[in-house]
Amino acid sequence: MALRVLATPPPGSGLKPVVGDPGLPYIGNTLQVMRQPFKVSRERYARFGPVSWSWLLGQQTITAQGPEAAEAVLVNRDKAFANGPAWSYFIGPFFHRGIMLLDFDEHLHHRRIMQQAFNKPRLRTYMDAMAPGIAKGLDAWEPGHGFRFYDHVKQLTLDLATDVFMGVALDRAEADRINGAFIDAVRAGTAYVRRPVPGLRWHKGVRARAVLEEFFRRHLPAKRRDGGDDLFAALCQAETDDGHRFTDDDVVNHMIFALMAAHDTTTITLTTMAYYLAKHPEWQERLRDESLALGKPALEFDDLDTMTGIDMVMKEALRLVAPVPALPRRVVKDTSVLGFHIPAGTTIVVPLLTNHHMPEWWPEPDRFDPERFAPERREDKAHKYAWAPFGGGAHKCIGLHFAGMQVKSIMHQLLLTRRWSVPGRYTWPLDTTSLPSPKDGLPVRLDRLEPR
Numbered sequence: 001m002a003l004r005v006l007a008t009p010p011p012g013s014g015l016k017p018v019v020g021d022p023g024l025p026y027i028g029n030t031l032q033v034m035r036q037p038f039k040v041s042r043e044r045y046a047r048f049g050p051v052s053w054s055w056l057l058g059q060q061t062i063t064a065q066g067p068e069a070a071e072a073v074l075v076n077r078d079k080a081f082a083n084g085p086a087w088s089y090f091i092g093p094f095f096h097r098g099i100m101l102l103d104f105d106e107h108l109h110h111r112r113i114m115q116q117a118f119n120k121p122r123l124r125t126y127m128d129a130m131a132p133g134i135a136k137g138l139d140a141w142e143p144g145h146g147f148r149f150y151d152h153v154k155q156l157t158l159d160l161a162t163d164v165f166m167g168v169a170l171d172r173a174e175a176d177r178i179n180g181a182f183i184d185a186v187r188a189g190t191a192y193v194r195r196p197v198p199g200l201r202w203h204k205g206v207r208a209r210a211v212l213e214e215f216f217r218r219h220l221p222a223k224r225r226d227g228g229d230d231l232f233a234a235l236c237q238a239e240t241d242d243g244h245r246f247t248d249d250d251v252v253n254h255m256i257f258a259l260m261a262a263h264d265t266t267t268i269t270l271t272t273m274a275y276y277l278a279k280h281p282e283w284q285e286r287l288r289d290e291s292l293a294l295g296k297p298a299l300e301f302d303d304l305d306t307m308t309g310i311d312m313v314m315k316e317a318l319r320l321v322a323p324v325p326a327l328p329r330r331v332v333k334d335t336s337v338l339g340f341h342i343p344a345g346t347t348i349v350v351p352l353l354t355n356h357h358m359p360e361w362w363p364e365p366d367r368f369d370p371e372r373f374a375p376e377r378r379e380d381k382a383h384k385y386a387w388a389p390f391g392g393g394a395h396k397c398i399g400l401h402f403a404g405m406q407v408k409s410i411m412h413q414l415l416l417t418r419r420w421s422v423p424g425r426y427t428w429p430l431d432t433t434s435l436p437s438p439k440d441g442l443p444v445r446l447d448r449l450e451p452r
């Protein structure tokens with residue numbers, strides 16, 4: 001295959017050029033990367049080391065592999081990497097002006113305001129608010145064979161998001177309409193045809209955005225007026241010490257983005273945990289014992305740190321299947337990463353999903369082994385960015401504590417009320433062409449447990 005230099009480094013800079021096997025212009029090896037990300041990334045690392053390039057989804061894309069490269073890109077000391085233009089290429093029309101799509105001073109301004117909606121007192125309130133919704137949601141999970149775990153947990157996290165985030169009671173039809181709109185908006189991001197052709201992904205995404213905007217605008221005046229304990233009210237009320245607040249447009253844009261950011265990612269985390277806990281029943285029992293020992297039907301905020309088993313399994317699930325598989329950035333000025341010349345105008349990607357499977361950083365990387373996060377091992381400490389499912393730097397996930405709270409709360413209640421299993425030879429078909437999810441919805445056998 002033809003090797004090509006992306007751009008010649010400036011004379012005398014001492015920088016190395018980025019080399020790659022880019023494939024055909026625009027198309028490159030997009031299909032292989034999306035379908036076999038682990039194989040492609042290992043081959044690429046072996047051939048080119050941490051920094052290489054190829055055509056990907058129509059763009060000249062540099063892949064910055066491994067934790068050292070991840071740190072350089074995400075910490076972004078030079079301010080050479082921008083989120084807005086990079087993410088907009090994938091999700092711009094659907095998640096317009098979401099905070100992840102803002103950059104530098106403007107981003108910082110919005111982040112400071114949004115932080116108020118994620119402070120500790122708010123988190124406590126959200127956690128208390130979600131417990132009854134989890135119990136109600138799980139109660140409707142009927143035991144049986146072929147129970148599609150992913151589909152059910154997605155429904156549950158969306159219902160919780162509308163509860164805890166919006167504080168608005170939705171009937172089933174309306175909740176389904178909004179859920180459908182989120183699914184279409186997310187899927188549109190990895191459309192092959194990136195124009196609104198009726199019936200195809202991109203077009204559905206554009207229509208979905210209109211549905212979501214109308215929905216939030218309709219509810220906004222009441223929320224501004226009445227306040228409440230939900231995220232929607234928190235964003236309406238959030239104010240920095242120097243008196244900055246969000247406009248109505250900001251609140252709508254941030255709500256659409258936050259709901260998307262929250263419900264898909266936690267769904268994937270819970271599904272991955274469920275899959276591995278079904279494949280490793282000894283771990284499922286260990287976690288169940290831990291939950292039983294707590295002696296409470298629902299987790300409370302102060303219990304979070306004591307649930308060490310759930311914590312390790314959650315971390316291992318986030319390592320094995322990073323819900324946000326890659327973080328793209330647009331290179332807005334010439335810069336360097338690990339001594340490589342990175343030219344302006346290209347896209348650079350931090351591949352979280354495959355970084356977490358690098359044998360250079362993780363012993364037996366494909367094996368489910370939650371004890372790697374036990375205090376005496378802490379394999380994630382090999383490098384600050386070895387385990388980075390929430391990203392890092394200025395855009396590090398603002399909802400990471402919320403995510404931990406929600407995932408642990410659901411898992412605790414699930415362990416106490418249900419047991420689930422898969423046949424011994426079952427291996428899930430993981431679809432990596434969009435956010436990772438099981439193609440078959442993860443069918444499990446679900447049994448109800450009698451209260452002990």
Ligand code: HEM
Binds near residue numbers: 083263265398
């Ligand atoms: C396990 C669950 C989650 C994972 C793995 C996850 C992952 C991430 C990652 C990797 C980023 C960084 C994107 C980038 O640098 O380009 C991010 C940003 C973000 N996440 Fe999460 N997330 C999760 C849950 C949540 C939840 C529950 C919320 C809201 C309640 C949330 C809200 C956000 C927001 C608002 C940003 C943008 C922050 C910024 O740009 O300043 N996330 N998330």
